[in-house]
Amino acid sequence: xxxxxxxxxxxxxxxxxxxxxxxxxxxxxxxxxxxxxxxxxxxxxxxxxxxxxxxxxxxxxxxxxxxxxxxxxxxxxxxxxxxxxxxxxxxxxxxxxxxxxxxxxxxxxxxxxxxxxxxxxxxxxxxxxxxxxxxxxxxxxxxxxxxxxxxxxxxxxxxxxxxxxxxxxxxxxxxxxxxxxxxxxxxxxxxxxxxxxxxxxxxxxxxxxxxxxxxxx
Numbered sequence: 347x348x349x350x351x352x353x354x355x356x357x358x359x360x361x362x363x364x365x366x367x368x369x370x371x372x373x374x375x376x377x378x379x380x381x382x383x384x385x386x387x388x389x390x391x392x393x394x395x396x397x398x399x400x401x402x403x404x405x406x407x408x409x410x411x412x413x414x415x416x417x418x419x420x421x422x423x424x425x426x427x428x429x430x431x432x433x434x435x436x437x438x439x440x441x442x443x444x445x446x447x448x449x450x451x452x453x454x455x456x457x458x459x460x461x462x463x464x465x466x467x468x469x470x471x472x473x474x475x476x477x478x479x480x481x482x483x484x485x486x487x488x489x490x491x492x493x494x495x496x497x498x499x500x501x502x503x504x505x506x507x508x509x510x511x512x513x514x515x516x517x518x519x520x521x522x523x524x525x526x527x528x529x530x531x532x533x534x535x536x537x538x539x540x541x542x543x544x545x546x547x548x549x550x551x552x553x554x555x556x557x558x559x560x561x562x563x
Contacts, residue, residue: 355412355476363418367406374399378527391442393515396523398435401469402428408476431469434462438509449509455501463508464500470514 359367377399381392405428409415438445448454475483493503507513 355409355415356407357409357419358415358417360417370406371403374403375527375531378523378531382524382528388442389511389520390446390515391439393519393523394435394439394442397466397470397514397519398432398439401431401435401473404428404473404477405431408473410476427469427472430465431473434466434469434508437462438466445509449505452499452502452505455505459509460501460504463504466508467504467514 378396381387381396385392387395405424406420409419410421410424445459449459471483471486474486490503494500
């Protein structure tokens with residue numbers, strides 16, 4: 347990333363730690379392909395598992411501040427945020443069948459469900475700040491302030507954002523988990539195997555030959 351993006355704040359992994367992170371990424375890629383092609387789980391289970399994996403990979407690759415990037419450095423607060431955020435989404439994934447029977451509306455929210463949702467949403471917001479920057483977080487914060495200003499309770503907001511399919515598990519994440527990730531993996535496969543260069547060169551020579559024949563005739 348740093349080779350092509352001067353403002354990139356990705357971590358630098360070397361040695362065996364680099365292979366561990368790469369192995370986790372490869373397992374995530376394999377899971378995404380399996381989930382897209384073969385999984386029969388509900389949409390909530392698939393998306394929460396996907397977001398849990400994103401939390402893990404995100405905090406492994408993006409530090410809190412790009413000025414604090416050191417080789418093989420993972421601070422304690424990064425581990426806390428990563429574990430807490432991923433645990434919130436994985437908890438929803440594995441307990442989905444029980445939650446769907448209990449959380450039928452926002453009025454069923456209790457302290458535990460609210461705490462899990464708050465941790466999941468905040469960890470995801472922090473990861474967005476690290477990946478995209480502060481402006482998107484300001485937009486989200488402004489919308490949340492407006493939401494609370496019109497009288498909605500914290501339980502209702504967390505129920506909508508975390509436990510419903512119109513919040514963090516809405517259409518953008520669904521499209522990302524189902525299509526974008528698979529196309530990205532396929533593109534990386536083409537690049538690493540050299541097939542993409544073959545198609546580019548093939549198209550180049552084919553159109554040169556075609557236009558040469560047309561103009562010469």
